[in-house]
Amino acid sequence: MNLQNDLLLRAARGERVERVPVWTMRQAGRILAEYRAVREQAGSFIKLATTPELAAEVTIQPVDILGVDAAIIFSDILVVPEGMGLPYEMVEQRGPVFPRTVRTLKDLESLRIADPEADLGYVLDALKIVKKELNGRVPLIGFAGAPFTIFCYMTEGKGSKTFSIAKKLLYTDPEFAHILLQKITDSTIAYLKAQVISGADLVQIFDSWAGILSPEQYRVFSLPYIKQICEALSEHVPVTVFAKGAFFARKEIGELSCAVVGLDWNMDVQESRALIPGKTLQGNLDPCALYGTFEQIRNEVKKMVDQFGTQRYIANLGHGVYPDTPPDNVRCFIDAVKEFSQV
Numbered sequence: 001m002n003l004q005n006d007l008l009l010r011a012a013r014g015e016r017v018e019r020v021p022v023w024t025m026r027q028a029g030r031i032l033a034e035y036r037a038v039r040e041q042a043g044s045f046i047k048l049a050t051t052p053e054l055a056a057e058v059t060i061q062p063v064d065i066l067g068v069d070a071a072i073i074f075s076d077i078l079v080v081p082e083g084m085g086l087p088y089e090m091v092e093q094r095g096p097v098f099p100r101t102v103r104t105l106k107d108l109e110s111l112r113i114a115d116p117e118a119d120l121g122y123v124l125d126a127l128k129i130v131k132k133e134l135n136g137r138v139p140l141i142g143f144a145g146a147p148f149t150i151f152c153y154m155t156e157g158k159g160s161k162t163f164s165i166a167k168k169l170l171y172t173d174p175e176f177a178h179i180l181l182q183k184i185t186d187s188t189i190a191y192l193k194a195q196v197i198s199g200a201d202l203v204q205i206f207d208s209w210a211g212i213l214s215p216e217q218y219r220v221f222s223l224p225y226i227k228q229i230c231e232a233l234s235e236h237v238p239v240t241v242f243a244k245g246a247f248f249a250r251k252e253i254g255e256l257s258c259a260v261v262g263l264d265w266n267m268d269v270q271e272s273r274a275l276i277p278g279k280t281l282q283g284n285l286d287p288c289a290l291y292g293t294f295e296q297i298r299n300e301v302k303k304m305v306d307q308f309g310t311q312r313y314i315a316n317l318g319h320g321v322y323p324d325t326p327p328d329n330v331r332c333f334i335d336a337v338k339e340f341s342q343v
């Protein structure tokens, strides 16, 4: 189906655009009262995420309400471990918890390579519904966590400031770490390919915990697995790699077969352009900038667009939008990008 608005895909491919495309990470979520109403109706986050009609509805909400140039499928990075046989729970006010963790070679025996149709069919069904209901209005983004970030949650069992249990395993049992990372990678490749078949026009890999690794560890335990995913997917759709905190690995990430590199707000734009020549960049306003007045938000957006330029650029925040951000401020951010980036 022909897209009416393909700015995101043209920018990702490095083609000329008449203005910069804009969306925000975590746009389908708690910032919107309309999301909270559907979540209430579903009863829980997991019920919402596993009911394709409802997941599709909240995926499309930000397109209608915020005017973003892309939809991102409503799901979570933790559905991959679930599909591998390690279920998670979402605890109110606390975040995700895995009642069972994976820390030894023995624990690995109970894990399978996820079969996308059998284990994650609800996400694929949601993608198909969204694709149909969007009717070509904007592109649809699929996503998965980077293997290292998923490894963090599977071994630690919950969120952490340091992920010291996960990192300890890199030192004490690298053999185990590599086997688990490869299983996650194989599952993720199958899952993302199935997302593309189900309608995803671009896929983003979230390495949310990249920043806790040293440059050397990042080269050993994260990059080679992201590389495999990029190589398996990039012949089908553009791939975006967003590695939060991995300022030290920008050059190597830029050398992967991804089309787009996501930046967080710690990463200098000019320096990133120099390290990642010829690729499209995405980002990178501090989500906290959206707590300012409309005038302050507009000033920040103006500076950001001036720094990135209008080509090979996808405007976004430097991480997910925080749940207590007023939706009008998010809309102000989106409108300002549209206004200041007309070519």
Ligand SMILES: Cc1c2[nH]c(c1CCC(=O)O)Cc1[nH]c(c(CCC(=O)O)c1C)Cc1[nH]c(c(CCC(=O)O)c1C)Cc1[nH]c(c(C)c1CCC(=O)O)C2
Residues within 6 Å of the ligand: 024, 025, 026, 027, 028, 029, 030, 039, 045, 072, 073, 074, 075, 076, 077, 078, 090, 094, 095, 096, 143, 159, 206, 208, 244, 320
């Ligand atoms: C690390 C990570 C997770 N999930 C995700 C990441 C990577 C991105 C990042 O670094 O922020 C990715 C994610 N999670 C969710 C999406 C939906 C699509 C979108 O709008 O971006 C996406 C892309 C829904 C969600 N995932 C979650 C919610 C909130 C749950 C609720 O509605 O109660 C939503 C809307 C829960 C979740 N899921 C996760 C955590 C740590 C939490 C709890 C804290 C939090 O809310 O941010 C794991």
